[in-house]
Amino acid sequence: MTEPIRVLLADDQALVRGALAALLELESDLAVVAQVGRGDEVLDAARDSAAQVALIDVEMPGLDGLAAARLLHRTLPQCRSLIVTTFGRPGYLRRAMEAGASGFVVKDTPAAQLADAVRRVAQGLRVVDPALAAESLASGASPLTQRETEVLRIAARGGTVNEIARDVGLSEGTVRNHLSAAIGKTGARNRADAVAQASANGWL
């Protein structure tokens, strides 16, 4: 038998990380060679461990998984990344692909399929959840302009219009206008609702 595939695990929840390691170690052709709990530790760990596949969660402190995957792809292209996430947000998939990830799996998929996904990614194939891919194409890219996303992202922190205006250096009226546009485009009725909708689609 040839050398096992070297896998890096990145997930902020220690319990899940350890459990995934146990799951993958059941496969004789896979070896978990590194585990990290923060996005900004992925690159160094991948280099030190000479990992071939990095299993990366999207939600992580330090650096989010998509940014980590992008960095990894640019700096260490021989290490392919497989994004694993709790939320099947269409925007995540799109951004993951743009970041150069080789695969995208949601945590709803049966455990038995994970090892296969890792093997395929290691071979240079792409792995994408079919249902999610369809949804992603249907919902499309973000309809929000740059300014709108920027303003909405700050509004998500619960700040008032006045604060947002000071943060981005615009007049209050303009901020209100961008928010109004965002509300209209997301089909929401509130600012809070717009934040929820945009967030659910991964547009923030």
Place this chain on the structure above:
Amino acid sequence: MTEPIRVLLADDQALVRGALAALLELESDLAVVAQVGRGDEVLDAARDSAAQVALIDVEMPGLDGLAAARLLHRTLPQCRSLIVTTFGRPGYLRRAMEAGASGFVVKDTPAAQLADAVRRVAQGLRVVDPALAAESLASGASPLTQRETEVLRIAARGGTVNEIARDVGLSEGTVRNHLSAAIGKTGARNRADAVAQASANGWL
């Protein structure tokens, strides 16, 4: 050696569920005898499998983990429950204990400790994350009155004051007043902020 401890797994994310099963199966004195992905399947599965310990996630479709634990405790008291959750919200711990759960673990804890937690629970001991317990005591019970939580819960869906008023059968002014009280008590400045704060504490 005696019989292994019979464990039931309840988590809506198939991948995590399978991974946890792999982790626990590494221990020779534990046996995963059932797995479910919905809260309303816990009771039947526990009965059919004669599980001794039920590992239950809080966030689940059908019936949330806390309600499932309460039902389990009342109907099948010989099966103890261990709550495992992503979010270490103080209110969750309190409610879990009130529901008759024997243990409470967040997914941040090291994987190695999970098996120990299961063993302790099986022996009738209580298992609680110490840091979280302290936080729970510090933050205390919800300061919100019944009406306030009710109104705030509906407001969380993004509804306007008018809709909330119709839903609960109050005048708009009264609804605004309850919301105002909730905002004050949570130390928030917005309705949305109040929802976020209350939700983070598990008060909804």
Place this chain on the structure above:
DNA sequence: GGAGGTCCGTGACATCTGTCATGGAACCCG
């Protein structure tokens, strides 16, 4: 160059939201 499009920016205006003062009902306690 001109027509059409998108995005950014602004102020005026109606509406919604949060705060306040106030009062009634239920309860506990000396």
Place this chain on the structure above:
DNA sequence: CGGGTTCCATGACAGATGTCACGGACCTCC
């Protein structure tokens, strides 16, 4: 009983929010 407390309820009022009509800047495509 009278005083105190808590919760529920309401309307008035100031301030924040969302919508609208309008211009200017930039780009693309005849």
